[in-house]
Amino acid sequence: MTAGLHSPVELEQERRRLTEVWADPPGFLGWFSHIDHKSIGRRFVVTAFGFFTLGGLLAALMRIQLARPDQSFLSADMYNQVFTMHGTTMMFLFAVPVMLGLAVYIVPLAVGARSIAFPRLVAYGYWMFLFGGIFLFAMFAINTGPDNGWFSYVPLAGPEFGLGKRADVWAQLVTFSETSSLVVAVALVTTILKMRAPGMALNRIPVYVWAMLIVSLMTILSMPAIMLASTTLIMDRLIGTHFYNQAEGGDPLLWQHLFWFFGHPEVYIIFLPAQGMVSTIISTFFQRPLVGYLAVVLSLVSTAFIGFGVWVHHMFTTGLPQLSMSFFTVASVMIVVPTGIQFFCWIATIWTGRLVLRAPVLWALGFFAVFLIGGLTGVMLAAVPLNQQVHDTFFVVAHFHYVLIGGAVFPLLGAIHYWFPKMTGRMMGERLGRASFWLFFAGFNLTFFPMHQLGLAGMPRRVYTYQAVMGWGTLNLLATAGAVLMTVALVIYLINIVRALRSRAPATDDPWHAASLEWATSSPPPPYNFSPLPGVATRDPLWNRPDEQPLVIGVDSTCREVLVTRLTDAAPDHRRKLVTPSAWPFFAALATALMFIWSIFSPWAVVWGSIPLTVALIGWFWPREGVSPAALRRQIESGDHAPSEATH
């Protein structure tokens, strides 16, 4: 593996060949067959931000309703649908998909691979996510939006009290989004463990990629609980099982355990990628390697472990025994330690770095202030007695928005600004970037800080209105004013993106002078990501002298061949041919969607719906006669170019 085997002309020829081999089919019909991780990742991110906009509009409706006491802007029934839709959309259709989707784009580049593993499966995951979201909002449009809150407690969501199809819509939306997350998580784990650039041993993986590996594993471990929960809920509702019917030996609390066994890790599934983004941004804009790489990675791992042992702190008011609650208090308090360690590592990096002040670093610093408040109120909530006072009040609403917006949306908006040149080849504007940050920061705090006080003053969450005598009017009005500011900030952010896309000035390959491999290729990257394929000799490959940069040769450029490396030291193991673009994942997702939606109405959907799904899967996996690479090479050498046939 040494560089310089190709002359510039040969390299150019090779790149043309690679483009032909790796490019997705063009045109409208070809659009359904895309499997390039960059295309799918971009779709994930754009679609997720589409749902973010819808979820934000729903939030605006709630803020209008609550701005003054005794308002009737929304009816009770509509408000209850709106808050449920807001939570469900933000958690299942924005936060998780956007984190996984951005990783689908960035991770293969950051590990120096030509593709994500299982690209067709990832495409299927995208379609499932899209269809689930469309399904949810279509049902909402016909007044059948779920109305039991985003954790859909039984028996309120059960057959006796959850009338109509609203609770079923929620349960199946969860099934859609979990299917999608699960397949993407599997692809990410495989990519990170088996497709890293040669030399990228475990201790050289970028921190962001580590975070995505851990998050993907958490996804795989926590999803079964929610799949079980949503499926048993639908069975209770559709075919009269009694999982949650206390009169027949079921138990409403079983639902809460199953839901939160997934629901709390879910918070970390959203938060750990953001921590990885903060590490990346801090290291880049302070122009030095992250202090305490090992400590940060181990902190991510231990957060994931402890994150599975804290779910009962959502249930401190359900009357569980004192001793068992104490156990979960300790776990909930201890999970602060690894996050604290990361904070200290970031501060040490700042302390010894050289600041290059650009908009992404503002978002990371905003995260410091905002998330810190959310983390500290989290410690308060871990204390059982205090939790019993403020549980299910606006104090908790404030807490989790500080954690989720502060801990995930701030870093995410920073990361979008940061990776935007790589994804589009254009730079976002600095001035608009800063303006949107400061407005968002001010608006966010104005909206959510007063909610702490509202909770202490007795305002429960999920109330569609309140009486003037309660004295909650002023703070609610402030919160609504803050929401207006946040909206303006996000509009400016969007204008910044649109202006950047329209601008002619191209971004350079590495505009931030960053360290990781995604900046080693052009902006935006070619369909094949890299040529020649990079190798890695250090943790921050781009900060080392270019002539020390090892390269990979010997991977076939006439077919979709990728290099598979070993798990720990990323030594080359073997080469493998990847699948070609196909519309079958689209049809398979369509068939799955049909089955899921039909199954709200009849259990027979599972039987008859499996027929189109089987057909789609047969099409997907139909073996194709391929031309062997060796035969192809002979053809090419004899002047008979037919690389596109080789891919079938």
Place this chain on the structure above:
Amino acid sequence: MQSVLAPAGVQAAEIAWLWWVMLAVCAAVFVVVLLFVGAGLHRASRRNAPAPTPERRLHRAIGGATALTILTLMGLLTAAIATGRAVQSLDGASALPVIVVGNQWWWAIEYALPNPAERVRVANELRLPRGRTVSITLGSNDVIHSLWIPNLHGKVDLIPGRQNVMVLRADRVGEFRAQCAEYCGTQHAHMAFTVTVVEPAAFDAWLVAQREPAREPVDAVARRGRQLVESTTCMMCHTVRGTLAGARIAPDLTHVGSRPTLAAGVLPNTDEALDRWLRDPQAVKPGNKMPVPGLSDDDRRAVVAYLRGLK
């Protein structure tokens, strides 16, 4: 009107203390961390190249900060667990037994005294004697609710098929608001009631009065009201002890005239409010389980006169 930080009982007082401790410590942590970030930013923005600080020193600093974090957390943990014990320290054995059952969207309350003849059922109001330990058993007839009286104690859920217990003591005379804190459906926002803490003697007198059957109507209009209650849809759901109305699926109205509020904290208890409620309960509290009674104006006035007289 209600606040976690204006305790009127021993439990809420303990929790308020924990709040102030937590707030002080957390505020200090917040300030210190941001000071370090700020100082770091100051250094980093005046530098031309990353500092060659030895990693070993940085790692020691990180280790020290982590140790400090763990110590702080241990302290808070101790405070939390000590408060938890203090909150639980009242002996429920000799306490006044009360049963609270949640319904969509009202509260059934029973003073479950050992002698069955002394038992009293009320709805949407809780009167407590100052200084006496009260043991509240919590259950639900439909979905999960949660009883929260911020000035007295943290909340405890009312779960169908389960019994939870909340032991508390009110130490200050006054009126405090209680409400449902777990989302329970359409009218979750309107499921509140008033907790009135009175001196023990006044409480005993009240309890005796509540035990009495409904007052006989005093005039012709009220008598007609009573006859309407006994002969129309009212009696299908409500109880007025001493009359033919004896159903249990809606609030007991035996002494409804003496309650602080109507419709679970939605309306003040006045003639006008009751009239408005009886004209169209669905307009006042959309989605609640009471159908429109469909009384003529005269009939409605008669029913209002009768019910308001049930002190």
